[in-house]
Amino acid sequence: MLVEGTNCPRGYIKDFQVYDPHRVGRVTVELQGRVNDCKALTYRQDIKAKDIEAYRLRTLPTRQWGYVVITTPDGILDHEEAIRRNAGGQVLGYFH
Template identity: 55%
Template sequence: MILAFLQYLEFVKMVRVSTLNDALKSMYNAEKRGKRQVMIRPCSKVIIKFLSVMQKHGYIGEFEFVDDHRSGKIVVELNGRLNKCGVISPRFDVGVKDIEPWTARLLPSRQFGYIVLTTSAGIMDHEEARRKNVGGKVLGFFY
């Protein structure tokens, strides 16, 4: 009986596929539960840049990187404005002319929410990419 239970625990272990996806899901779940802050680990540069885009538009408050001499942690202050966020996988290539159909597909309306792209000029939202006339790969969205 105990051996079967231990084999079950080995089977149920969580496999981390995408750290960005895990981070956004934990933020979304904490927001829906009414939490004021959430801790995200592990941390990566992509997650930090994605959070800075969200912070620039006011969807989250301050966030702080905590170095634990491993992969690091981020503590994010939530302000109750985030309705939905997610990752687009696989990361599709998007040209400047193709940004508009992606916004129509992913966002609830034209003036509400942002798509985050990774471009040759860095990680930015779709409006900034359109202003700079650069395309890239779709990372995710938030509104």
Template identity: 85%
Template structure:
């Protein structure tokens, strides 16, 4: 259920980007969604996001840059080892220069570069570029 909520939120962001909007409102929310958006913010793909009322249904307002071409959450579970992360990134992302694969690890939710640096494998959550 959680991955479907994340996928719907990411599709809302992509649709807002394609329409040229400055913000996107995401509802319902989850902690995984906030972690995914934090990685996107750290990598410069979104300006900022604000969480309102996280203990109930909640809402996240995302300020957009216009850099996102596509982002998706995998709705199926896919385990990945540390040595296979780079091959997976090359296979899934359209270019070698930009884009990130987001992975859930025992150390938390990380992008592929940080997961390789920490030598941590896990499950692929999604990707963005």
């Protein structure tokens, strides 16, 4: 199964592809604009909705910008949207 998308929020993601052969999947993301650092986690860290803000403060070097990317039951969301929807999930990575 291959899913492609171009309608990404905030203008940081130019394009992405999700390739999911059965259980182990791969997400390829093409970023645009000025990104200082981008980390993908090789392990999926579970996070509750109430703990997202603390994780963001601990992980990102600045409060002004940067996003934690979380896979939730509502789809792949940045930390702001996950907090708005009160949805926890697994941390995929972050960029700033």
